[in-house]
Amino acid sequence: MQLRDDAHRYGAVSVALHWVVALVVFALFGLGLWMTSLTYYDPWYRLGPWWHKSIGVVLFAVVLLRLGWRLWSVHPHPLPNHRPWERVGARLVHGLLYLLLLAVMVSGYLISTADGRALGVFDLFAIPATVTGLENQEDVAGQVHLVLASTLVGLAALHALAALKHSLIDKDRTLARMLGR
Amino acid sequence: MKKYILPLLFGLAVALPAQAEDYVIDTDGAHAYIHFKIKHLGYSWLSGRFNEFSGDFSYDDKNPTASRIKVAINPGSIDSNHAERDKHLRGKDFLNVGKFPEATFVSTGYQDLGNGQGRLSGDLTLRGVTKPITIDVEQIGHGPDPWGGYRRGFHGTTEFKLADFGIDYDLGPASRTVIMELSVEGVRK
Numbered sequence: 001m002q003l004r005d006d007a008h009r010y011g012a013v014s015v016a017l018h019w020v021v022a023l024v025v026f027a028l029f030g031l032g033l034w035m036t037s038l039t040y041y042d043p044w045y046r047l048g049p050w051w052h053k054s055i056g057v058v059l060f061a062v063v064l065l066r067l068g069w070r071l072w073s074v075h076p077h078p079l080p081n082h083r084p085w086e087r088v089g090a091r092l093v094h095g096l097l098y099l100l101l102l103a104v105m106v107s108g109y110l111i112s113t114a115d116g117r118a119l120g121v122f123d124l125f126a127i128p129a130t131v132t133g134l135e136n137q138e139d140v141a142g143q144v145h146l147v148l149a150s151t152l153v154g155l156a157a158l159h160a161l162a163a164l165k166h167s168l169i170d171k172d173r174t175l176a177r178m179l180g181r
Numbered sequence: 182m183k184k185y186i187l188p189l190l191f192g193l194a195v196a197l198p199a200q201a202e203d204y205v206i207d208t209d210g211a212h213a214y215i216h217f218k219i220k221h222l223g224y225s226w227l228s229g230r231f232n233e234f235s236g237d238f239s240y241d242d243k244n245p246t247a248s249r250i251k252v253a254i255n256p257g258s259i260d261s262n263h264a265e266r267d268k269h270l271r272g273k274d275f276l277n278v279g280k281f282p283e284a285t286f287v288s289t290g291y292q293d294l295g296n297g298q299g300r301l302s303g304d305l306t307l308r309g310v311t312k313p314i315t316i317d318v319e320q321i322g323h324g325p326d327p328w329g330g331y332r333r334g335f336h337g338t339t340e341f342k343l344a345d346f347g348i349d350y351d352l353g354p355a356s357r358t359v360i361m362e363l364s365v366e367g368v369r370k
Contacts, residue, residue: 039350039351040350040351040352040353041351041353049265053319111264111265111268112264112265113264113266114264115262115264115267117263117264136257138264138265138267138268139271142268147368169314
């Protein structure tokens, strides 16, 4: 598999970044819902948020890298059988997915840093707080984090269904291309 | 006839015993606080406060048993100096402030124990549950302030079980009772 994208194929870097981000988003969503339901004496009561935040910060860096790579790469052309509305719809959803990804991660950061505490990453380093002390910051950021994360996962599911439709009904290469073929 | 009424009323007012003094709690100047503390795991104290509340009280030196107080507290203003914990405390596991945006304490009686000590009974409404509680009260002092007003201050402590007010999130066996500390300075109206 080639590393870089060209007009017809996604390269290994884009394919890997796509699937890693997809996997991590769904994992963090599940972890987030689960960890907030834990009881105080659960060993994961502290460990869950520790992983959630640390992985979230790494994901943020990966998404920035992905966006950079995407801007720098030649974008594969849409397949000829894709109808105009499908092309527009796909672009719109892709844009929204990126936007939601960034917004979810920023809102998460704003919860943990609302009181000026830094956001620890794997006990290795910490991201300092910037915006702090807004009116009910942790509550508002918390609501936004949950709503946007749910929207992101819902939209990603729609995106996956659309890819499956291309593979199973249209029998085109849309999904295969995202596997590097 | 009319000209007799005014002097009569005036005479009546003079003859009546001293009226209870009404005070407004000085939350504007923040000479009042509502603190709470609860054991953490049984190993230490976790302390916090409610930043937003208001109220007034009435006190009569000659008839302390007629004293009364009413305080409204915004439970959403809970502040334990940790945003993530405060978010949890405001949520459904604890105060559920979305559904119960106000807590109140309304006194129902006051027992004067002498030496500035007293026992205040009243109804605490928290998380939609109203239950009677008793607050041990100490009068700290009273007198004119340097700016032409008159002030009087009390300090009260009480404790209750969280479960009494529907908060059953398990913080461990040592952390079922919360201690509340209410300190108020009133400015005479």
